[in-house]
Amino acid sequence: MDDRQRVQALIALLDETYGRLSWWDAPFDEIVIGAILTQQTRFENVEKAISRLREAGICTLSKIVAADRDLLEECIRCTGFYRVKAERLTGLAAFICTVCEESTPDDEGEVRPGGRESTVPELLPGMPTEALREALLSVKGVGEETADSILCYGLKRNVFVLDAYTHRISACAGITVQKNRLRELFSEELAHDNDLLRSCHGQIVEYAKEYCNTKRCSECRIMTLAE
Structure with a gap:
């Protein structure tokens, strides 16, 4: 797979795992x-x-x-x-x-x-x-x-948030592009839609909390995308 295909696969895996999230839903x-x-x-x-x-x-x-x-x-x-x-x-x-x-x-x-x-x-x-x-x-x-x-x-702008969790999980998936291109790939695959952009980033945060922060690397399904 190339980087775009890995981003597509990562988004699909996160959707399958968590479904659509209303995240970060706060004042x-x-x-x-x-x-x-x-x-x-x-x-x-x-x-x-x-x-x-x-x-x-x-x-x-x-x-x-x-x-x-x-x-x-x-x-x-x-x-x-x-x-x-x-x-x-x-x-x-x-x-x-x-x-x-x-x-x-x-x-x-x-x-x-x-x-x-x-x-x-x-x-x-x-x-x-x-x-x-x-x-x-x-x-x-x-x-x-x-x-x-x-x-x-x-402000509900169509911007994808690249944080440490996003970089870590993208690297585990074998995605190698630099940050500006990584932001573009996620934004394009999520149709520049704020609800989808927010949901995907929320899914990444939840996944990182569940697996990365608890060092459950041996159970990580995302790493299979790099193979």
Whole structure:
């Protein structure tokens, strides 16, 4: 098989294993928060941190900006590099708060796409995907994976997220192309459809949690695709 055929086979295997997933199904604010917290850690730790942020009442972007730094750091400590992540999270939240309108004045403090004037060329919903990606990448601590997660899951753009899990599983399947071509192959085979792109990435995360994180390599069906 060539790389495209292996991508096709990988997608089919994941569909057979997990079916269609509605993943990452969370409020916009939590997706942005999670996109920072997931850097260099397992998603299980991100889920713990978000739960703690909810309990502390600071799990929205505007409340992150105003939060006591010590409290924020303590809530996200389980994700590692918590001081760096607190700084990055506050910076990204402040950036998005300048280009998104606040929620209705009910003290919920949520931030939603759309709204007020800002220093960026256009508001988030109206910006072309590539321009929005560049704007997100200009924020300190926001790399390609973080930006693409916000685009794909938070703003429902047709972007496939390439993370460490995707690279690992693709390598196990014998797929050898570089990252830009890998993103193209997945996007093409998933018809540039946001629901399919989200589902496939969710399937990859679930597979990695089930097999890679638990070192069940001897049971891995994906490795047979490399033969």
